[in-house]
Amino acid sequence: xxxxxxxxAVGTMSGTSLDGVDAAVLECDGHRILSFGESSYRPYxxxxxxxxxxxxxxxxxxxxxxxxxxxxxAAHLEVLRDLPGDLVGFHGQTxxxxxxxxxxxxxxDGAALARALGRPVVWDFRSADVRLGGQGAPLAPFFxxxxxxxxxxxxxxxxxxxxxVGNITWVDPRKARPEEEGALLxxxxxxxxxxxxxxxxxxxxxxxxADGALAATGKVVDGALELFLEEPFFFKMPPKSLDxxxxxxxxxxxxxxxxxxxxATMTAMAAAAVLQGMQYCPEPPAAVYVTGxxxxxPVMMEMLRASLDCHVGTVEDIGLDGDMLEAQAFAYLAxxxxxxxxxxxxxTTGVKALVGGGIVSRP
Numbered sequence: 001x002x003x004x005x006x007x008x009a010v011g012t013m014s015g016t017s018l019d020g021v022d023a024a025v026l027e028c029d030g031h032r033i034l035s036f037g038e039s040s041y042r043p044y045x046x047x048x049x050x051x052x053x054x055x056x057x058x059x060x061x062x063x064x065x066x067x068x069x070x071x072x073x074a075a076h077l078e079v080l081r082d083l084p085g086d087l088v089g090f091h092g093q094t095x096x097x098x099x100x101x102x103x104x105x106x107x108x109d110g111a112a113l114a115r116a117l118g119r120p121v122v123w124d125f126r127s128a129d130v131r132l133g134g135q136g137a138p139l140a141p142f143f144x145x146x147x148x149x150x151x152x153x154x155x156x157x158x159x160x161x162x163x164x165v166g167n168i169t170w171v172d173p174r175k176a177r178p179e180e181e182g183a184l185l186x187x188x189x190x191x192x193x194x195x196x197x198x199x200x201x202x203x204x205x206x207x208x209x210a211d212g213a214l215a216a217t218g219k220v221v222d223g224a225l226e227l228f229l230e231e232p233f234f235f236k237m238p239p240k241s242l243d244x245x246x247x248x249x250x251x252x253x254x255x256x257x258x259x260x261x262x263x264a265t266m267t268a269m270a271a272a273a274v275l276q277g278m279q280y281c282p283e284p285p286a287a288v289y290v291t292g293x294x295x296x297x298p299v300m301m302e303m304l305r306a307s308l309d310c311h312v313g314t315v316e317d318i319g320l321d322g323d324m325l326e327a328q329a330f331a332y333l334a335x336x337x338x339x340x341x342x343x344x345x346x347x348t349t350g351v352k353a354l355v356g357g358g359i360v361s362r363p
Contacts, residue, residue, distance in 0.1 A: 001042065001299075003029075003030055003339045003340070003341070003353055004029050004030070005029065005030075005087055005089055006027055006028070006029050006034060006064065006083070007027065007029070007030075007335045007338070008025060008026075008027045008037070008084065008085050008086050008087075008212045008223070009025070009027075009028070009035075009085050009086065009087040009089060009112065009328055009332070009334050009335050010024065010080065010083045010085030010087075010088055010089070010331055011023070011024055011026070011088075011089035011091075011133040011327045011328055011329065011330035011331030011332065011333070011334060012022060012076055012077070012079070012088070012089065012090055012091060012248075012327055012330060013081065013091050013326040013327040013330060014072060014076070014091065014092065014093045015163045015164055015194050015195055015292075015326065016094060016163060016164025016194050016244040017163055017164040017194060017208070017293060018044060018049050018052050018053065018093075018146070018164075019043060019044065019207065019208075019293070020041055020042055020043035020044045020075070021041070021042045021044075021075050021076055021079050022039070022040075022041055022324055022326065022327040022337075023039060023040045023041070023042070023076075023079045023080060023083055023327050024037070024038075024039035024040075024321070024327040025037030025038055025039065025083055025084060025085055025331065026328050026330075026331045026332060028068070028146070028332055028335050029335075030335050030336050030341050031341075032146065032149065032150070032180060033146050033147065033150040033332065034217070036301075036321070036328065037226055038083065038084075039083075039086070039323075039324045039327065040079050040082060040083060041079075042073070042075050042078055042079040044075065046270065047083060048075070049207075050073045050342065051067050051068055051071050051081060052068050052071060052072075052093060052184040054068070054097055054227040055065075055067070055095050055107065055240070055244065055328070056096075056244065056252050056283065057095065057096050057174060057243075057245055058095055058105075059095075059096055059102060059225070060094060060105060061106050062348065063298065065095065065107060065109060065300030068093065068095060068107045068331065069107040069108055069109065070235065071328065072074060072092060072093045072107050072108040072283075073108050073113060073348045074113060074283065075155060076090060076108065076113060077113060077116055077270040079341065080113070080117055080143040080160075081117070082236075082268060085119065085161070085331070086119070086120075087119065087120050087121075087122065087331075087332045087334050087335060088113065088114075088117065088120065088121040088122065088203070088334065088339060089118055089121075089122050089123075089125075089197075089330035089331045089332075089334030089335075090110045090113055090121050090122065090123040090330070091106060091123070091326075091330050092106030092108035092110070092123060093106060093107045093108060093144075094106050094109055094137050094244070095107050096106075096243065097126075097136065097137065097241065097243040097244075098243065099130050099134065099136050099137075099169065099241060101228055103130050103131075103136075104126045104127060104130050104136045104137075105183050105288075105299060106124065108123070109123075110122070110123025111123075111359075111361040112361060113165065113361075114260070114361040114362060114363045115363050117363065118363045119361060119363060120286065120338070120361065120362045120363070121360075121361050122333070122334035122337045122338060122358045122359065122361075123139065123359055124358060124359045124360065125139055125320040125330070125333060125337070125343065125357045125358045126357060127301040127357065128355050128356075128357035128358070129349050129351050129355045129357045130146020132351050132352055133170065133300050133350070133351055133352045134239075134344060134349035134350050134351025134352070134355065135187075135239055135240060135241035135349045135350050135351075136155070136241065136349060136357075137167070137241040137349065138161070138167040138169065138186050138187070138188065138241065138341065138348065138349070139293035139329070139330075139333065139344060139348075139349075139357075140161065140167075140169065140325070140326060140329040141169040141171070141184050141186040141344075142161075142178045142184075142332070142336065142342070142343055142348070143325075143328065143329035143332040144159045144171050144186075144329075145169075145171050145173065145175075145178035146178070146185075146323075146332060147315075147320060148171045148173040148313065149173050151318040151319060151320065153171075153173045153318070154174070154175075154285060155174065155280075155285055155286050156170065156172045156173070156283055156285045157171055157173075157285045157288070157289065158168075158281065158285040158287070158288045158289070159171065159288075159289050159291060159315065160189075160274060160280075160288050160289065160291070160304075161290075161291050161292045161325070161326070162192040162193060162289045162290060162291070162293065162295060162297075162300065163192060163193060163194075163195070163293060163294070163326070164192060164193055164194035164244050164290040165188055165189075165190070165192055165194060165242050165244060166188065166191065166192035166270060166273060166274060166277075167186065167187065167188045167189060167241075168186065168189050168277055168278075168288075169184060169185075169186040169348075170184065170185045170281045170282060170285060171183065171184055171351075172184075172282075172346065177344055177362070178345070179345045179354055181347075182282065183347075184186070184345070184347050184348055185238060185239075185280070185281065185282060185347050185348075186236065186237045186238070186239060186243070186279055186347070186348040186349070187238030187240045187277065187280070188240060188241045188242045189273045189274045189276070189277035190231075190233065190234065190242070190247065190269075190270065190274070190276070190277070191242070191246075191250060191254075191270060191273065191293070192270045192292070192294050193208065193270070193293050193294055193297075194245075194272075195247055195248070195250040195266055195269075196209060196242050196263065196267060196270070197209075198248075198251060198268045199251060199254070199262055199266055200214070201262070201343060202251070202284070203262070204259065205257050208293070209263050209267075211296070211297065211298060212267065212297040212298050212300060214259060214263040214264075214265075215260070215263040215264040215266075215267040215297075215299045215300075216260040216264075216298075216348050217260045217264075217282075218258070218259075218260030218262070218263055218264030218265070219260075219264055220261075220264050220265050220268040221254070221257060221261055221263050221265045222255070222282050223266050224253040225253055225265060225268055225269060225272060228249075228250060228269045228272070229272060229273075229276065231247070231249075233246070233247075233249045233275070233283060234276045234277075236292065237280065238277075238280050238349060238350075239296060239346075239347065239349050239350035240350070241349070243339040250266055250269060252266025253265075254266060264299070265338055267297065267299050267300050267303065268303055270294065270300060270351070271300055271303035271307060272307070274304060274307075274308070275304075275307045275308065276292050284310060284311060285310055287310055287311040287312070287313060287322045288304070288310060288312045288314045289308070289313055289314060289317060289320075290304070290312065290313070290314050290322070291314070291315045291320070291322040291326075291328075292322065292325075293328075295314045295315075295322055295339065329359075332357070334358070335357065337356055337358035337360060338360055339358055340356060342354035342355060342356045342357050343355065343357050343358065344357060350360070
């Protein structure tokens, strides 16, 4: 693809919360977002979620991984068949993430999807970054930079994604390019919804605490919260990233608590992790715009507003779609990969040089 050419791409995201597949269309030229198109969501069934949960933490060739890949590919094929696009950005399902160790593992074969769809598919976005010493995450910051430009922001702001894991992108849209020094800083803040979802599944057989209803009836237990904040991760300088299960200790910290107090305390842990992370921002943002499932939890949002010294809103406040932002990000990144443009840099993943990560598979 020629640089500067306008491309209509469709991106997908299947996050660590394991709820389903988001897919969204956008048009861009590799730098500017020109328009957002239609979107779709395909939930995982209970049986599909069970297959995916069984494979969490496992690597290629290990038990349960092939079955998880089949679920991922079938679900993506189903949702992508109904969406237009010259190019597909396929993230896959992260099962294990260990930068500096075994690497990163996203289930799903982009080449198989390309053959089935009859369209080029860009996939395996994270491996090249990890091989070059990066964290391989978060990968949305270059898209966040473009989104801040599209929204007309004129000063530093932060995009906070509260999915299974929390991550933040501090962005200065006054810069010309995302790779320019001082344009971006990004890192995982800590756990967000994943441990809370695990608690709800373990205690009540529910996928999540809908609308924060259970947490709203509980009390935050300060002792457990203080122990949580002693984790060494919070004292590491960014960029830094987490695996979904790196904070499984959270369940142990609330083991003796009743359901409502446990939910309230784990929600407070996610919010406190964000507050800890804000100290690393190069300068205070004028606003934090929240995306991901956490923005629908009024208890978590109120905790953030009470602790952060700036406006806390949602990405909808600036005309974006928080349900589809990550899918849109991988549409945008797919175009950049196809055009030979970088998708991460030292200030976003800690990689040693600019990297354009991703494999392009053609039908």
